[in-house]
Amino acid sequence: MNPSPIPTVDVATLRNWLDIGKPLSVVDVRSLDQRQEWSIPESIHADVYEQLKAGDIHALSNLELPVDKPVVTVCGAGIMSMRAAEQLQAQGYTVYSLEGGMQAWSAAWNTAYIPTNNPDLTILQIRRTGKGCLSYLVASQGEALVIDASLDERVYIGLAIKHGWQIRYVLDTHLHADHLSRSQGLARQTNSQLLLPESEKFQFPYKAIDEHTTFTLGATTLQVIPTPGHTLESVCYHIDNEHLFTGDTLFIDSVGRPDLKASASELMLKASRLYHSIHKLLALPALTQVMPGHTSRPVAFDQKPLLTTIGELSQSVPLLSLEETDFIDYLLDRIPPTPPNYLVISEINSSGDFTSVDPAEVEAGANRCAIR
Template sequence: MKAETITGDQLKEKFEHKDNVVVLDVRPQQQRDEWQIAGSIHKDAYERLQQGDSTVFDDMNLPKDVTIVTVCAAGRSSQLAADILAEKGYQAYSLEGGMQGWNFIWNTAEISDGEVTIIQVRRVAKGCLSYLIGSAGSAMVIDASLDPQIYVELAGSHNWAIRFVADTHIHADYISRTIELASVTGAVHLFTANAGVDYQFQPLADGQQLDVGSSSIRAIHTPGHTPESISYLINNKYLLAGDTLFADGVGRPDLKADAELTRAKAGQLFASLQKIKGLESDPFILPAHTSQAVAFDEKPVGDHLSLLLSQIPFLQMAEQQFVQSIIERIPLPPANYLQIAAINKKGEHTDVDAARLEAGANRCAVS
């Protein structure tokens, strides 16, 4: 019996409605370790599926009264798995396009305090986090990583007009959609003065203030992960820290850098983190990425600076120890990062297969 398929959007809807669904990942363990669907279960079934082994799932206690969605890298092995399960009487579906098809699925979490509303827009597979900041009818989008229409519609649902767009740095693991969003909305495109990109933008000086509605956003240059990295402090309460500071680590300083430059950038990163540590009012840190698959839980990824200071050992180190520890713990570089960074520097990605190029986890943090 041939099982039907389910699209990423349809599976997203099931999660949002809290339907009873089991996601069964049938990829090799190494691929699952790279990125996965939050809450999924795993069976390394690839080889046996290719061999036509219909008993591959017989040792699993899978429920027959719920929907089971099988997932692989691109949707082929998962179809074999779903067919086997359907033949045995399970309500099985194969996820169309596999993890590549899940790449652009997103959800949101919201913070609102009466003065400002911050919507964290999360690409749930890659852990890319972008932000829609709204106040008194105006909005700003930072680190857009999805189709511009998504941000336009989200802003419209709150009666906000997008006035500004920006990135925290030149991204190396996904293609920025900020230029497209500026074009669609007519918003002012902001970036660090020394960004070194090939397109036009309005430069932001360190410490410069922006008014978005009735809220104030201050630009804070935080080089280290990249030379042009910039963070955004909202009403002295929330810090969009880009890839400088994460909820469980700090940015990596080695991309596009030799050993000597990596060490120098690690020193810059240390100085930037000291700047963040010196902020008053214990801001809530909102990073540009998370290394974990994002659940449909509506809980913002981030935490108060005071908590991160106690939980992230790097933030407790002196400079020399910090630099050496960072260098010793740098992970493998992100896939295709040189090509992606070059695209984002140029600001143009016509005829680029983004799903293929961006596939896989982000590796921007050292933890």
């Protein structure tokens, strides 16, 4: 009797299963170095990629999983996961293979609400769970804005419709180099205003913002704080003097890297500016919430927001207490590998034209924006 064909599951279905807490086992069969780059939260690692590739029919014979839970196998692009699924099906498991593998999973997302003291203010953190990109949908009295849109425009439009909000503004904190910015497309589709830090890098129409920019959204006020360093045009957004959206300047346990697209002299300049930008932020009240543009870990489907406060950062990240010279030396000694395709991505984000690329292919892989 021939075995049944292996069913597949798409990213949207697996995302929904994890979001609702459906009991299942996710088995990642990629090599260890690939898994350490990025992974699906709470997945089980079986380092058998090479055995599967070589046709070893016993590659997963020692893997023990709960027999009462369905299994989803995952690899880089969905090929070796099918071989893994065949072996597990032969062992009696109910198995699915993830269509497109981790390359497709790059666009998976989940959400968490940020606590606020303003009853007229709602902040929704939208997380690309595998890639670690964090964007925000902020709403007050039916009006909304989006910060650092990194997902398909339909995600933000759908969430706004669900809550009865109208998107009025779309903002980026800087020119991104690790993911395609969907901000221009989102502004166009929602007929909203595109606000970006002023830079000659952007080759399409937008409204430039600077340190003097302040505007209202319903019953709340947003202020722009220039924070050059990660990029020279980087800004942070400060809402109600309590909530700080830091982009890639300051993370919950690290700082942004200043080296991308920089010569040796530019790197020193950007590192120095990053130091002063960070200390400008550290001078804000200790209870100010810090909401970054990225995290370096897979984002769990736990609805818990990823954030910290200025006070907690000051105490928990020793790097932030260093003098400028030591701070710069620390950064230079710990520059991580460059993100894959960062030059291509930054050029696309400069032009605003995505027509010549496949986002899933260009964006595959974890972000590498932070220095610890």
